[in-house]
Each structure stands twice: as structure tokens, then as C-alpha cells.
Amino acid sequence: xxxxxxxxxxxxxxxxxxxxxxxxxxxxxxxxxxxxxxxxxxxxxxxxxxxxxxxxxxxxxxxxxxxxxxxxxxxxxxxxxxxxxxxxxxxxxxxxxxxxxxxxxxxxxxxxxxxxxxxxxxxxxxxxxxxxxxxxxxxxxxxxxxxxxxxxxxxxxxxxxxxxxxxxxxxxxxxxxxxxxxxxxxxxxxxxxxxxxxxxxxxxxxxxxxxxxxxxxxxxxxxxxxxxxxxxxxxxxxxxxxxxxxxxxxxxxxxxxxxxxxxxxxxxxxxxxxxxxxxxxxxxxxxxxxxxxxxxxxxxxxxxxxxxxxxxxxxxxxxxxxxxxxxxxxxxxxxxxxxxxxxxxxxxxxxxxxxxxxxxxxxxxxxxxxxxxxxxxxxxxxxxxxxxxxxxxxxxxxxxxxxxxxxxxxxxxxxxxxxxxxxxxxxxxxxxxxxxxxxxxxxxxxxxxxxxxxxxxxxxxxxxxxxxxxxxxxxxxxxxxx
Amino acid sequence: xxxxxxxxxxxxxxxxxxxxxxxxxxxxxxxxxxxxxxxxxxxxxxxxxxxxxxxxxxxxxxxxxxxxxxxxxxxxxxxxxxxxxxxxxxxxxxxxxxxxxxxxxxxxxxxxxxxxxxxxxxxxxxxxxxxxxxxxxxxxxxxxxxxxxxxxxxxxxxxxxxxxxxxxxxxxxxxxxxxxxxxxxxxxxxxxxxxxxxxxxxxxxxxxxxxxxx
Numbered sequence: 001x002x003x004x005x006x007x008x009x010x011x012x013x014x015x016x017x018x019x020x021x022x023x024x025x026x027x028x029x030x031x032x033x034x035x036x037x038x039x040x041x042x043x044x045x046x047x048x049x050x051x052x053x054x055x056x057x058x059x060x061x062x063x064x065x066x067x068x069x070x071x072x073x074x075x076x077x078x079x080x081x082x083x084x085x086x087x088x089x090x091x092x093x094x095x096x097x098x099x100x101x102x103x104x105x106x107x108x109x110x111x112x113x114x115x116x117x118x119x120x121x122x123x124x125x126x127x128x129x130x131x132x133x134x135x136x137x138x139x140x141x142x143x144x145x146x147x148x149x150x151x152x153x154x155x156x157x158x159x160x161x162x163x164x165x166x167x168x169x170x171x172x173x174x175x176x177x178x179x180x181x182x183x184x185x186x187x188x189x190x191x192x193x194x195x196x197x198x199x200x201x202x203x204x205x206x207x208x209x210x211x212x213x214x215x216x217x218x219x220x221x222x223x224x225x226x227x228x229x230x231x232x233x234x235x236x237x238x239x240x241x242x243x244x245x246x247x248x249x250x251x252x253x254x255x256x257x258x259x260x261x262x263x264x265x266x267x268x269x270x271x272x273x274x275x276x277x278x279x280x281x282x283x284x285x286x287x288x289x290x291x292x293x294x295x296x297x298x299x300x301x302x303x304x305x306x307x308x309x310x311x312x313x314x315x316x317x318x319x320x321x322x323x324x325x326x327x328x329x330x331x332x333x334x335x336x337x338x339x340x341x342x343x344x345x346x347x348x349x350x351x352x353x354x355x356x357x358x359x360x361x362x363x364x365x366x367x368x369x370x371x372x373x374x375x376x377x378x379x380x381x382x383x384x385x386x387x388x389x390x391x392x393x394x395x396x397x398x399x400x401x402x403x404x405x406x407x408x409x410x411x412x413x414x415x416x417x418x419x420x421x422x423x424x425x426x427x428x429x430x431x432x433x434x435x436x437x438x439x440x441x442x443x444x445x446x447x448x449x450x451x452x453x454x455x456x457x458x459x460x461x462x463x464x465x466x467x468x469x470x471x472x473x474x475x476x477x478x479x480x481x482x
Numbered sequence: 483x484x485x486x487x488x489x490x491x492x493x494x495x496x497x498x499x500x501x502x503x504x505x506x507x508x509x510x511x512x513x514x515x516x517x518x519x520x521x522x523x524x525x526x527x528x529x530x531x532x533x534x535x536x537x538x539x540x541x542x543x544x545x546x547x548x549x550x551x552x553x554x555x556x557x558x559x560x561x562x563x564x565x566x567x568x569x570x571x572x573x574x575x576x577x578x579x580x581x582x583x584x585x586x587x588x589x590x591x592x593x594x595x596x597x598x599x600x601x602x603x604x605x606x607x608x609x610x611x612x613x614x615x616x617x618x619x620x621x622x623x624x625x626x627x628x629x630x631x632x633x634x635x636x637x638x639x640x641x642x643x644x645x646x647x648x649x650x651x652x653x654x655x656x657x658x659x660x661x662x663x664x665x666x667x668x669x670x671x672x673x674x675x676x677x678x679x680x681x682x683x684x685x686x687x688x689x690x691x692x693x694x695x696x
Contacts, residue, residue: 039515151575151601344636
């Protein structure tokens with residue numbers, strides 16, 4: 001009998017019952033909640049007279065709607081000027097209060113983007129199932145936790161039953177072997193993977209990211225990669241447990257106690273795919289060949305090397321793809337054949353659940369240090385992923401580097417990744433963004449998004465256009481994500 | 483959930499691949515704490531020529547005459563014909579809520595994104611996956627024939643075209659059963675409370691660190 005993949009093991013360990021028709025009930029260990037996708041679920045519980053099955057499995061924080069300027073944030077919920085946004089955050093507070101769910105409120109230092117907060121607290125652990133009403137829950141798979149986004153009906157289902165009705169996914173392995181070049185990061189790996197397999201390439205699969213380049217990445221880098229598994233269509237991204245995983249978790253507030261630690265580590269060490277495990281699909285990339293990536297269109301698969309030109313729809317594989325490319329060029333205001341490095345920018349956003357952790361900010365700060373944001377950039381903002389990331393960054397002096405270079409240093413939240421708060425692009429504005437989606441209107445009505453790594457975003461802010469971060473005179477100062 | 487058995491419905495074609503849930507319902511409308519009222523903002527950025535805001539009176543906004551759902555021949559459509567990877571991106575259940583609120587009961591496409599697929603099913607919307615060639619043919623027939631309707635029978639798993647052609651589709655048995663019966667799946671799961679409790683005690687014994695209230 002063939003061995004098991006990491007995904008197979010996690011699935012089996014959480015199987016409560018399975019039916020002949022292929023559907024199964026799986027047990028959920030950790031449920032993260034935020035203000036946008038939970039109110040209707042709590043309301044459903046209330047209407048049916050149900051209570052949460054297990055209160056300690058839940059952890060909540062507001063992130064999508066929170067303002068990021070200090071002036072507004074210092075007033076707490078009252079500082080949220082948009083009434084509808086404020087009501088949504090207040091509703092989360094009230095629901096957590098009445099259902100006795102732990103919440104890091106708006107001005108709690110532990111507040112932040114839910115996918116930054118979970119791992120940072122050790123609330124995401126290897127071997128867990130983790131769900132949240134948010135597609136970027138894939139992030140937590142970096143800890144060998146079976147994690148994926150769910151809809152609001154499923155949020156209600158998990159609250160009421162601690163289980164999810166699920167069907168087993170297929171297994172895909174993405175192997176990235178070799179060493180990344182200087183200035184090339186986890187973000188470039190995942191964008192290159194999406195460029196290769198397409199935005200639906202992972203639909204129906206759990207993707208395990210493996211290979212020496214993955215092993216060399218920090219937990220932050222692995223989270224960046226798993227975070228964007230959903231942009232390749234896969235709800236689940238996974239990385240096997242190793243020493244890097246275990247060391248990251250040691251001493252975190254929700255991690256196992258000192259007495260439980262040795263047994264936990266023993267169990268976690270089993271969370272790797274067996275050597276003879278079967279994958280339904282295997283994709284291989286050579287790390288050394290990956291260049292800094294920039295998206296040019298309105299889907300994350302519309303991505304090229306920074307040294308490349310904007311692609312031509314005439315060279316597309318089929319008519320549907322060609323039509324999509326033509327529409328994307330029109331929306332983005334670009335022409336086929338244009339050099340990526342000739343694209344002028346208006347705004348720069350460094351943040352989001354993809355790239356707002358300490359390592360991301362360090363990489364961006366290295367590029368920004370001693371330089372100035374270009375005159376044509378109207379706004380360059382850095383939004384840390386949590387209050388604790390912010391504090392750590394400030395302790396390292398990163399905030400000063402950014403501010404001196406002309407970046408705005410903001411309060412934690414989802415911010416301009418999806419523009420549910422006041423941080424948004426105006427129509428036609430072009431942005432270099434470290435977030436995860438370049439869909440039409442994602443960062444603001446008519447806004448134009450180009451996805452890049454933190455180092456590439458910082459360099460774009462300095463030059464006012466895209467540049468190859470590897471061309472910087474002190475490229476040696478750029479570390480790979482190790 | 484809402485029952486789905488059979489539908490004879492007008493078809494509207496949305497000729498665009500990779501339609502993401504941001505496009506189905508933009509983020510500013512996600513601030514609502516209700517499940518209803520999203521219909522007027524379905525495909526907001528495609529449907530209107532101006533930027534939409536929550537709480538607006540949609541009837542006074544300028545419509546985009548080129549957008550398919552604004553054309554008179556597609557008014558009252560209940561079946562949406564779409565291209566590959568429909569519903570990709572964000573997990574927002576507001577996307578199927580908006581489709582449902584607008585009046586769509588069925589979406590036909592060559593493929594759907596996973597989370598959207600689950601969310602639609604939870605709201606009694608039937609998603610039908612057909613091969614690219616068949617979808618292409620349905621696009622051509624829909625566009626060529628005003629008033630083009632499909633008869634969709636979930637029990638029989640068939641689509642019947644106006645010419646009498648019968649197209650079979652796959653349906654997963656559990657979802658089909660729930661849709662036909664209109665079952666409340668939380669209620670169904672809670673019938674297995676004993677099995678969940680048993681699992682939970684074994685799980686707690688094996689990995690006590692997963693339980694903070696231990």
C-alpha cells in the first residue's frame with residue numbers, strides 16, 4: 001500500500017464519520033472569525049436557538065473594516081467614520097460578548113489581520129484543522145495544519161457543531177528545488193507557480209509545497225506561499241513540519257505548555273508526507289530560474305518576470321483566454337509589448353495577509369533605507385499585519401526608515417488589500433501592491449493593481465515605476481527569504 | 483436550505499472566464515450584516531456606469547446598456563450560463579446571496595471554484611458543470627434564440643433544450659439529496675452529536691494541547 005501524503009494524514013486524523021456517497025464530517029480544531037463573514041452566522045445561531053459547540057476553539061478579531069490612521073484608531077470603534085463599517089465591527093464585539101468567544105478588539109495590541117494573528121499567537125498549530133470565513137485561511141497550512149476558507153453558512157455550521165461537511169480533495173505536490181537568487185522571495189515563488197498552473201490549476205486539490213527552496217524559507221515565507229494557494233484555485237496549501245516550524249511556535253501564548261511540549265513535538269514530527277506517498281499531480285520548479293514577478297492583468301495568473309514585456313493576446317492559447325487578456329489590458333490601461341519596467345505608478349501598498357509580517361517589513365525597509373519615495377508616487381503606505389508586528393518593527397526602527405523615506409506608517413488591518421476601509425485606489429490609479437488579488441476594482445473602483453513582493457514594492461516606490469530589485473546597487477543587502 | 487427540484491428558466495449568457503466573487507459582488511456591499519438585499523448590486527461594476535455604494539437607490543443609477551443582464555431579452559433570467567472557473571477568489575457567501583436575490587437558481591459553466599461551489603449549494607443554487615464544447619454550444623443557442631429556456635430536472639439529472647435535446651449532468655449524491663429535500667444540514671449534523679462527542683474525547687486524549695479549557 002502506498003504511503004500517505006501530509007493531507008491524507010490530516011484528513012484521516014479529523015474524520016468523524018464518512019458516508020458512502022463520499023461526503024464526510026470532519027472535526028474542526030480552530031475557528032477564526034472576523035467581522036465581515038460572521039454576523040449572519042451568529043444571527044442564524046440565534047434564530048435557531050443554538051449555542052457554540054466549543055467556545056475555546058474560536059478566536060475573533062476585526063480586521064477588514066478597521067481604519068489604519070492613528071487619528072481614527074485612537075478613538076476605537078467610534079473612530080470608524082463609515083457607519084456601516086462601524087456597525088459591522090460593533091456587531092462582532094456584541095456577538096463575541098454574548099456567545100462568550102475570545103476576541104482581540106480594535107485597540108488590543110494583539111489585534112490584526114486574522115491570518116497574521118492566528119500563527120503569531122500559536123493559535124494555529126501543526127496537526128490542527130483551521131477554518132475561517134475567508135479564503136486566505138490557506139495561509140495556516142504553512143504549519144502543516146489542514147486549513148481552508150469557508151462561507152458564512154459553514155461558519156454557522158462550525159460554530160454549532162464543531163464540524164464541517166467535507167469531501168476529500170486530491171493531492172498535488174509543488175516541488176521547488178534549488179536556491180533562490182538574491183532579491184527573489186517567497187512571493188515570487190508563489191506568483192511563478194500561479195503563472196505556471198493558472199488560477200484554476202489547483203481547483204479540487206490540496207497543494208503541498210515541498211523541495212529544498214521551501215525548506216530554506218522562514219515561516220513567514222511559507223505563509224506567503226500557502227496564503228496564495230487559493231489564487232491557484234486550491235483551497236488548501238500545506239508545508240510539512242520541520243525544525244523551522246517547531247522553533248517558530250516555541251513560547252507563543254496559545255502553544256502547548258512546557259509539560260505538553262515534548263509530546264506535541266513528537267506528534268508534529270509525523271506531519272510529513274511519506275516517501276512513497278502518491279500525488280495525483282506533481283509540478284516542479286527550479287528556484288534558481290525564478291525572477292522577481294509582477295502581475296500585468298486582472299487575475300493573479302496574468303504574471304510575468306519583471307524583465308519581460310506585457311504579453312500579447314494574439315499569442316494566447318485559445319479565444320476565451322485571448323478575450324480575457326484583451327479586456328484586462330483595457331482595464332489596466334496597458335499595451336502589449338510594453339516593458340514592465342516602463343510602467344509608472346501612483347501608489348504603493350505594503351501589507352495584507354500575504355506580506356505584512358515582520359520579515360516582509362524588514363525586506364521592504366532594506367530597500368527603502370536611505371532613499372526617498374519618487375515624486376510621482378502620491379501615497380506609499382506600510383500597514384503592519386498586527387499590533388505585535390507593529391511593535392516589533394518599531395523596536396527595530398523600521399518605522400523610522402519608512403517614514404524618512406516618505407512612506408506612511410499605519411495601524412494594523414487588511415487595509416488596501418480589499419479597500420473595505422478608507423484606504424483605496426481612485427479610478428485609474430495604478431498601484432504596486434504586496435497583496436494577493438489584482439481583480440478589477442479590488443483595491444477601489446477602477447483601481448489598477450500590480451502584485452509584487454515587498455522588496456519589489458519598496459523599489460517601485462523609490463523609482464516611481466517597476467524596477468528589478470536585483471539591479472539595485474546594494475543588491476547584496478537584500479537577503480533571500482531564509 | 484431552499485429546495486431545488488425542477489426549473490424551466492430563461493437563460494442569460496455571461497461570456498467571460500474567471501469571474502471572481504469581487505466581480506459578482508464588490509466589497510463595499512459586504513458591510514451588510516444581513517443575508518438579503520444584495521440583488522441590486524449583483525455584478526455592480528459591470529451593470530452600472532457609476533460607482534455603487536451601500537444603501538443607494540439602485541433604480542436611479544445609470545445602467546451599462548452593453549451588459550448582458552441589462553438587455554430586455556434577458557429580464558427574468560433564472561439560469562446563468564458562464565465560462566470556466568466561475569466564482570474564483572474570495573470566500574464571500576454574499577456572491578451566491580446576490581445571485582439568489584437577483585433571481586438565479588442555476589449556474590451552468592465548464593468549472594467552478596471550490597468555495598463558491600459549496601456556498602452556492604448551501605443556498606439552494608444548483609451549479610451544473612458541463613464540458614467546454616457543450617457550454618460553447620449552449621452559448622451559441624442562447625445568443626441566437628431570444629427567449630431561450632432550459633428545463634432542468636435535478637432528480638433525473640438532465641437539461642432539456644427547446645429543441646428537445648437532453649443533456650445529462652453529474653450531481654454528487656449528498657448534495658443532490660439535500661437540495662431535493664431542502665434539508666437543514668446543521669440539523670443533520672447535530673443528529674450525529676454522539677459520534678462528534680466520541681471523536682472529541684479521543685482527540686482530546688491524543689492531543690490535549692488542542693484544547694485550551696482542559
